[in-house]
Amino acid sequence: MRKALLYIFIFSLFLTGCNETNNLLKSSDYDYKYEAAKQLYAEGHYNSASYLLQNVLTAMKGSSKGEECLYLLGLTSLKSKNYDAASTYFKKYNETYPKGIYAEEAKFNTGMALYLGTPEPKLDQTATYQAVNQFQQFLDAYPGSHLRENAQQCIFELQDKLVEKQYLNAKLYYDLGSYIGNGVNGNYEACIITAENAIKDFPYTKRREDLAYLVLKAKFDYAHNSVAQKQEERFNDAIDEYYGFLNEYPESKYLKDAKDYYDKTPIAYKRSTNN
Structure with a gap:
């Protein structure tokens, strides 16, 4: 029954937009809101998912869902092209859960968020140096990672810039x-x-x-x-x-x-x- 209600909410959210999101935010059922955010993320509605995740993050802190919630916040920000926020959330994840189940991916995605946010070559390249440094930190921390080649390719492209x-x-x-x-x-x-x-x-x-x-x-x-x-x-x-x-x-x-x-x-x- 709970799952059915969740899908009804998601469907109504698509139809009515922000009003439904605002109504849900007033709810004290954080688990319900968290599951709704995950469903929105799965459907590709990253901004709405991020909005809900930010609302439940503090309540989830210290619980078994808190780690996943913080990592998902990074992913929703990355996929909605909010690269500054994405890098901040991924860094916070690695600081909070240095041995967490998403630690490797979060380290890589910190670099990816910086990489995607770098400006065109004629502009100041401080962010580009930061992205190179972040990917190098990732390679040093995870030399055998399955993401190693991706990180190296990003470094080459950043160096070209x-x-x-x-x-x-x-x-x-x-x-x-x-x-x-x-x-x-x-x-x-x-x-x-x-x-x-x-x-x-x-x-x-x-x-x-x-x-x-x-x-x-x-x-x-x-x-x-x-x-x-x-x-x-x-x-x-x-x-x-x-x-x-x-x-x-x-x-x-x-x-x-x-x-x-x-x-x-x-x-x-x-x-x-x-x-």
Whole structure:
């Protein structure tokens, strides 16, 4: 009879919306509300399920259902795309039930919530670093997990986003060129440092060639715009960069453009490399 009443409630909830939810929230039968929330979750009505679970969580604390209730709150938030709330609930679960039956999944889903909430590359990437760190914590805690490959793949994708941010920053510095807001040649120096750091931090990135070409361009332009007493040293550095680029990317899509940069180098500074 109780189960039948529950299904009647769920059906009426679909028909009448929030009024039925509000009526149920007034009930003191927390077990009934909890079962209704689980049924709503099973049916894919995550926002309604989350609303009810939040209402019963305190009452369920300390009971056999309290652990599952907290974990379900994380899941409903994750599936309703409320990623900040999801990560908070999953973290709270791991803090409250470090040896709980959902501890492994909660640890992984904390990372997943952060991963899904990361912004596009042109924006601040603090959340992306947090997501990488969380997945790494998961891998350290559960090295043999069946979710290991999923976590590693997410880390790779997050790293791609971090590299893309670095590439966009380096490209912006290069595009600003000799604009004196960052000092004479400051933008070229910033481009070189940013791109080289990205290559160092993420040596296997798919953006490696693009970053290397940015370094090459910036070094040649840096030399061209330098004062006379600094040009020889900086052109020689740019020439070294050119030959290093040819060696690493003999079939690069940038070969013609790279050669154009080299060909524009004053003859005096080519001599030391050719001899």
